[in-house]
Amino acid sequence: MPELIADIAVNAPLKQLFSYTVPDALAGSARVGMRVRIPFGRRTTVGYLLELRQGSGEGLKSLKELLDEQPLLPPELLKLLRWAADYYLHPLGQVIRSALPAGLGGDKSSLAVLREPVYRASDLTEQPRGEKQRQLLEFIRQQGEVSLSQLREGFPAPHAALSRLVELGFLLQSEQERRRDPFLTEPLPEDQSLTLNQEQATALSALSAALEAGGFAPFLLHGVTGSGKTEVYLRTVAEALERNRQSLVLVPEIALTPQLVARFRARFEQQGVGLAVLHSGLSDGERFDAWRAIVRDEVQIVIGARSAIFAPLPRLGLIIVDEEHEASYKQGEGFRYNARDLALVRGQQQNCPVLLGSATPSFASYYRSEQGSLTRLQLQARSHAGEMPQVELIDLTEQTPDGALANRLIEAVQQCLERREQALLLLNRRGFAPFLLCSDCGTSFHCPNCEITLTFHQRERQVRCHYCDYHEPPAESCPKCQGLNITPEGAGTERLEQELAELFPGARVARMDRDTTSRKGAHQKLVQKMMARQIDILVGTQMIAKGHDFPGVTLVGVLGADSILNLPDFRAAERSFSLLTQVAGRAGRACGGGQVLIQTYNPEHYALDCAARQDYADFYQQELPFRQELGYPPCGHLINLVLAGNTAGQVKGAAEQLAGRLTAAAGPVEVLGPSPCPLARLRGKSRYQILLKSLERPALRRLLGTLEEGRGRLPKGVALTVDVDPLDMF
Ligand code: ADP
Ligand code: ZN
Numbered sequence: 001m002p003e004l005i006a007d008i009a010v011n012a013p014l015k016q017l018f019s020y021t022v023p024d025a026l027a028g029s030a031r032v033g034m035r036v037r038i039p040f041g042r043r044t045t046v047g048y049l050l051e052l053r054q055g056s057g058e059g060l061k062s063l064k065e066l067l068d069e070q071p072l073l074p075p076e077l078l079k080l081l082r083w084a085a086d087y088y089l090h091p092l093g094q095v096i097r098s099a100l101p102a103g104l105g106g107d108k109s110s111l112a113v114l115r116e117p118v119y120r121a122s123d124l125t126e127q128p129r130g131e132k133q134r135q136l137l138e139f140i141r142q143q144g145e146v147s148l149s150q151l152r153e154g155f156p157a158p159h160a161a162l163s164r165l166v167e168l169g170f171l172l173q174s175e176q177e178r179r180r181d182p183f184l185t186e187p188l189p190e191d192q193s194l195t196l197n198q199e200q201a202t203a204l205s206a207l208s209a210a211l212e213a214g215g216f217a218p219f220l221l222h223g224v225t226g227s228g229k230t231e232v233y234l235r236t237v238a239e240a241l242e243r244n245r246q247s248l249v250l251v252p253e254i255a256l257t258p259q260l261v262a263r264f265r266a267r268f269e270q271q272g273v274g275l276a277v278l279h280s281g282l283s284d285g286e287r288f289d290a291w292r293a294i295v296r297d298e299v300q301i302v303i304g305a306r307s308a309i310f311a312p313l314p315r316l317g318l319i320i321v322d323e324e325h326e327a328s329y330k331q332g333e334g335f336r337y338n339a340r341d342l343a344l345v346r347g348q349q350q351n352c353p354v355l356l357g358s359a360t361p362s363f364a365s366y367y368r369s370e371q372g373s374l375t376r377l378q379l380q381a382r383s384h385a386g387e388m389p390q391v392e393l394i395d396l397t398e399q400t401p402d403g404a405l406a407n408r409l410i411e412a413v414q415q416c417l418e419r420r421e422q423a424l425l426l427l428n429r430r431g432f433a434p435f436l437l438c439s440d441c442g443t444s445f446h447c448p449n450c451e452i453t454l455t456f457h458q459r460e461r462q463v464r465c466h467y468c469d470y471h472e473p474p475a476e477s478c479p480k481c482q483g484l485n486i487t488p489e490g491a492g493t494e495r496l497e498q499e500l501a502e503l504f505p506g507a508r509v510a511r512m513d514r515d516t517t518s519r520k521g522a523h524q525k526l527v528q529k530m531m532a533r534q535i536d537i538l539v540g541t542q543m544i545a546k547g548h549d550f551p552g553v554t555l556v557g558v559l560g561a562d563s564i565l566n567l568p569d570f571r572a573a574e575r576s577f578s579l580l581t582q583v584a585g586r587a588g589r590a591c592g593g594g595q596v597l598i599q600t601y602n603p604e605h606y607a608l609d610c611a612a613r614q615d616y617a618d619f620y621q622q623e624l625p626f627r628q629e630l631g632y633p634p635c636g637h638l639i640n641l642v643l644a645g646n647t648a649g650q651v652k653g654a655a656e657q658l659a660g661r662l663t664a665a666a667g668p669v670e671v672l673g674p675s676p677c678p679l680a681r682l683r684g685k686s687r688y689q690i691l692l693k694s695l696e697r698p699a700l701r702r703l704l705g706t707l708e709e710g711r712g713r714l715p716k717g718v719a720l721t722v723d724v725d726p727l728d729m730f
Helices: 077-089 092-098 132-141 148-154 159-167 196-214 229-242 258-271 284-295 308-312 339-349 363-371 407-420 493-503 521-533 572-584 606-612 616-630 650-666 697-712
Strands: 003-010 017-021 035-040 043-055 115-121 145-147 171-175 215-221 244-252 275-278 301-302 318-321 351-360 376-377 391-395 421-427 436-439 453-456 461-465 488-489 509-512 537-540 551-559 595-600 637-646 671-680 683-695 719-724
Touching: 003 035, 003 092, 017 493, 035 196, 043 092, 077 308, 092 308, 115 148, 115 159, 115 196, 132 145, 132 159, 132 244, 145 148, 145 301, 145 537, 159 171, 196 215, 196 229, 196 376, 196 595, 215 229, 215 339, 215 363, 215 493, 229 244, 229 258, 229 318, 244 308, 244 339, 244 616, 258 275, 258 436, 301 308, 301 697, 308 339, 318 339, 339 351, 363 376, 363 616, 391 407, 391 606, 407 421, 407 493, 407 551, 407 595, 421 493, 436 453, 453 650, 461 671, 493 509, 493 537, 509 521, 572 595, 572 606, 572 616, 595 606, 606 616, 637 650, 637 671, 637 697, 650 683, 683 719
Parallel strands: 215 351, 215 376, 244 301, 244 318, 275 301, 318 351, 391 595, 421 537, 421 551, 509 537, 551 595
Antiparallel strands: 003 017, 003 043, 035 043, 115 145, 115 171, 436 488, 453 461, 637 683, 637 719, 671 683
């Protein structure tokens, strides 16, 4: 006799689904997309119910419990997750686990739904006796239905009066779920109403035509810094709302984009539009509630970082990816998806427009817009104040500065201070000095787990590994020659901050990097101080280049511009161009103009030259032949295989064997390596990589069949990581 069978994915490194019978008692309420508890091996575990069918239950165990009252994973989302599991070669159960917000994917029954009483008036028409009771009842009669938390805003300690009113039959009490929302306590920022300029209006009309037409339509909004992209986002979301469609807005990192979030809230919350902001600062409970509110269709707009691409919006009508070039859209560990790319897939699956926006589009997106698979919309003028900043390259080969700053930059900072304006200095390296050196014998100090030097942090008197966080006090004498002349070499933001304080004694200098912003709220505090002009010079890593709109900044200085350019990565030029253009765009946003000085040993390099002229199109033209000739993305496709294990010899041997098998089956795929990873030891593991490269994606996919066989033959202790479309290859 056929029974009800459930096919279930488990959070384990296993590709297949597992079948269980559904006990009669649960058959009525089991739905696809729910979490379930199942016996698995000798333990019980949580799984995700993906299919229900009639079949023979012979030899199957039965599932134990349904963990949700309603499916957490709507069908559209499951479709995206299945696609991603296949494309990124990652087990579906683990893909689902990482799509669900922390605290939801697993077995936290402690995440209880919060409930609260709601009150509504009965049809009794007379008045109660007490004054407080009268006021409360009057209010509830006017409002219709009111929750306890809403009542508390206007009436202190309403409990006793409410119970009395219920007792007397004036009020009917029921229960509803209450959403924990971190923003309920924050004041609402003010909305600015703007008249769109010509370019913005043209972009918007293309987008609203796409919304009107329905169906998938991918766009690239290429707008210089300060050109008013955010306003275009806001208007497009409003248009989607008018058509009763929900919007998903992805940003690189919520904590670094408080201004964008504030503008969305200001525009939409007053109109009573439900908005959810998903970010890592939320408690598990808040995330749980936000997710469920989204599933239940109580939210019209979701703003979030990378993982918000999996937000379970049932009526999704628009996806926006702001700063689409940002590397943070790529998850660097485990399930290595790229949210920007998945946005396009999701748009295709759910038939809606997708808008990628950036002042410096990723090379790949611009390439697609040239090929015609993305429609490009341009904003070439700053929305107000007009002018773009003047950028000048300072050639360090002509004169090496004594300290970190060239004379030309020192002068410019001095003048900026005299004008009582603000300066932003970018140095993309935190800590005091990148390494300590024994000046007697030349010994430097390395991380015992990773193959890199330890960065000296002066304030905390530590040397630290920036990869694995190994740290120890700095050595007082050289372990090799016992010499006592240990000196910090090179400069990080901490040293720069100190040098500036010495150069400009009256100036208020502050620093923004991962060390000074690790505490909750610290980043926002620095932003506020900048806005209030309580800082004259802000020093920082690339964090300062992102998304801020500081009206008082008229000077931007860049130190160490060559450090990214010299990375062993085919995207080094793209990264440098993008970072320099972005940081240059922070200058003169309010008053127009502004000055940007970039110190470099490579002033001739096209990435710097084009950044200095803020000329994206020229950069693209110069970069293109290089990508084409070498078959690098987006012209070709890459998959990176990293093997890691305790002993270098074992890893190397396994990598060679795997590479041999792959080469034998390669066809039109180039198998490069194995070679030691650029960071050949990381967190105590030896690492080798094999890079698969092809102009034909289907050929790459075919080769992965061979990979799946090879995986089973890896020696114990060697782990294989597959990175499809890798972004960085350290
Ligand atoms: P982007 O995101 O492209 O860097 P923003 O959207 O932050 O630029 O806009 C930069 C500034 O210009 C903001 O202060 C914004 O309020 C203002 N702005 C945008 N559009 C207009 C407009 N049409 N008229 C006047 N000011 C505008
Ligand atoms: Zn380390």
